[in-house]
Amino acid sequence: MKKYNLIKVLGITFFIAVLLTWIIPAGQFSEGTFHSEGIAPLGVLDLFRTPLITFANFIQYGMAFLAIGGLYGVMNKTGVYSIIVDKIVKKFKEKKQSFLIFTIILFTLLSSLVGINMLLFVLVPFFATVLLLLGYSKITSLVTTVGSMLVGELGATYSSSVNTPLRYFFNISVHNEIITRIIFLIIIATLFVMFVLHSAKKEVTDDEKKGKLDIPLYKKNVKKDRTPLPLIIVCAFALLLLLIGMFDWVYSFDINVFREMHQSIMEVNINGFPIISNLIGSVNSLGNWSIYDLTLILIMLSLVLAWLYSLNLKDTIDSFIAGAKEMLPVALYATLVNILFSAIYFGQSGGDIFTTISNFLLNITESLNMVTMSLVSIIGSFFYNDFIQFSNVLSSITSTVYDNTLLYPKIVLILQFMHGLVMFVAPTSILLISGLAYFKISYKEWLQYIWKFLIKALLISIVVLIIMMLFI
Numbered sequence: 181m182k183k184y185n186l187i188k189v190l191g192i193t194f195f196i197a198v199l200l201t202w203i204i205p206a207g208q209f210s211e212g213t214f215h216s217e218g219i220a221p222l223g224v225l226d227l228f229r230t231p232l233i234t235f236a237n238f239i240q241y242g243m244a245f246l247a248i249g250g251l252y253g254v255m256n257k258t259g260v261y262s263i264i265v266d267k268i269v270k271k272f273k274e275k276k277q278s279f280l281i282f283t284i285i286l287f288t289l290l291s292s293l294v295g296i297n298m299l300l301f302v303l304v305p306f307f308a309t310v311l312l313l314l315g316y317s318k319i320t321s322l323v324t325t326v327g328s329m330l331v332g333e334l335g336a337t338y339s340s341s342v343n344t345p346l347r348y349f350f351n352i353s354v355h356n357e358i359i360t361r362i363i364f365l366i367i368i369a370t371l372f373v374m375f376v377l378h379s380a381k382k383e384v385t386d387d388e389k390k391g392k393l394d395i396p397l398y399k400k401n402v403k404k405d406r407t408p409l410p411l412i413i414v415c416a417f418a419l420l421l422l423l424i425g426m427f428d429w430v431y432s433f434d435i436n437v438f439r440e441m442h443q444s445i446m447e448v449n450i451n452g453f454p455i456i457s458n459l460i461g462s463v464n465s466l467g468n469w470s471i472y473d474l475t476l477i478l479i480m481l482s483l484v485l486a487w488l489y490s491l492n493l494k495d496t497i498d499s500f501i502a503g504a505k506e507m508l509p510v511a512l513y514a515t516l517v518n519i520l521f522s523a524i525y526f527g528q529s530g531g532d533i534f535t536t537i538s539n540f541l542l543n544i545t546e547s548l549n550m551v552t553m554s555l556v557s558i559i560g561s562f563f564y565n566d567f568i569q570f571s572n573v574l575s576s577i578t579s580t581v582y583d584n585t586l587l588y589p590k591i592v593l594i595l596q597f598m599h600g601l602v603m604f605v606a607p608t609s610i611l612l613i614s615g616l617a618y619f620k621i622s623y624k625e626w627l628q629y630i631w632k633f634l635i636k637a638l639l640i641s642i643v644v645l646i647i648m649m650l651f652i
Contacts, residue, residue, distance in 0.1 A: 185622040186513055186613060193607040194230070194519050197563075198222045200533055201523075207539060208531035209580045214539045217531040222523060234522040235515055240471045241610060242511035244298055246504040247478035249511075252305050252397040253503020254482040254496060258489040259403025260411050265306075266402070269313045276314040280380060281373060283307050284328045288369050291332020295341030296426045297611055298471055300329055302419065302478070304618070305397040312395050318619045319629055320380045326615030327604075327630070331372045333611075334600030334637065335365030342596060344431040345568045349575035350588045354432050357593055357648070364597075364644050368637055375633045396618055397506055410488045418481045425469035425477075438466035513617040517608045520563050534563050535577065542581045550649050553578075553591060557598035565608045570599055590648060597641040604634055 198221075206220040222230070255261040272279040287307075290300055304325045311321040336342040343354040429435035442465030446457040464473060486496040524532040537559055541552045557574070564570035578591055603609040605627065616626055 204533040206531035207536035238518040241514040245511040247475045249503040249507025250500035253499040256399040257499035260408035287328035288332040291329040295339030309398045322619045340428045344428040345571035429467040510617040561599045561602035
């Protein structure tokens with residue numbers, strides 16, 4: 181039954197949420213006043229309808245993971261991907277700890293400075309392959325890659341995924357408490373590196389000794405007559421393009437050059453006919469790309485690599501499908517983790533139970549209280565795993581309860597820290613559950629591994645928030 185561990189975890193989480201709708205009345209804020217709408221439970225039919233609604237509204241996450249799998253399937257088929265991996269493994273074989281530290285720092289910084297963790301997940305199979313071949317266990321590889329992204333999200337500095345919604349919904353500058361956030365990131369990242377180094381152990385099984393190590397999305401295929409340089413250049417360019425395209429430059433740094441350039445290009449016409457926009461079709465400007473654009477670029481990248489390495493149509497399709505098939509469980513879980521959001525957003529019309537919970541907790545005290553605000557943030561993070569939706573809902577609630585906008589800088593830091601911590605353990609965390617599914621690690625095993633670090637991270641977060649509440 182270990183095969184269905186994550187399904188059971190998601191199922192139990194969903195049923196608990198359904199049970200709560202039978203106990204806690206739904207509520208909503210209207211014209212600055214909270215209105216209770218009574219019990220609005222999810223019924224038997226909702227148990228079947230909600231998963232279907234989840235798939236219909238969040239399939240884009242699954243498609244992105246399938247595209248990642250397809251890309252690596254094609255790269256394996258080229259015969260040069262193995263050459264790149266082998267060279268790196270050979271270089272770091274005697275200093276594998278250096279590669280471990282480098283990987284942690286890279287993923288943490290990218291997540292903190294840029295965000296867009298769905299894009300960063302594209303790099304996970306590559307770095308995980310090297311780590312596994314260096315002798316590290318799957319859980320060490322998981323925490324070094326996906327875990328580092330979660331650390332970066334917790335200690336977000338200029339992350340577009342965090343700062344854009346905070347600025348949009350709270351009208352907070354991206355530089356808000358930036359010194360505090362940088363210091364917090366340094367402390368938490370240092371603690372994380374020490375934790376991983378201490379816990380990392382070489383686990384060599386009988387299969388590994390026989391050279392049968394099962395590495396996701398990696399098939400040994402070396403063709404020495406081919407050079408890996410084209411693959412490196414094209415992949416680096418594609419990742420850079422995606423980074424520029426998916427980072428929100430306007431809300432982060434008021435940079436409008438990409439939007440203006442896009443508008444100028446699309447307005448090019450011949451005798452009044454917009455030739456460029458009609459030829460290309462509907463395309464977003466750089467800085468406004470979404471997961472759909474990520475999926476499209478990954479598919480196009482797969483085709484370009486197949487062309488560069490002269491793969492025929494059959495080999496291209498077969499290798500892409502093989503890679504996508506291997507990522508199918510990850511794609512399914514990445515979609516299903518949004519089931520709690522679907523339950524209260526689509527299942528409860530008008531009000532919802534989270535608004536009722538928030539109203540109760542935030543009105544225990546007359547002024548902003550770190551404890552109650554943290555509890556609201558923690559509970560909300562389970563329902564709203566996406567930080568944009570999370571910020572949207574919390575901004576609406578807090579702006580109604582607290583009319584003093586000077587409190588917002590403190591509130592947003594509480595939201596960021598608590599949401600980041602919850603994503604380490606929540607069964608609704610897209611990044612966590614996708615990582616567990618990819619490495620085939622049980623939820624229980626992860627909790628047993630990460631709890632010590634999480635307690636330390638929570639204590640550090642509390643200390644930083646207390647200092648901020650008292651002196652800032």
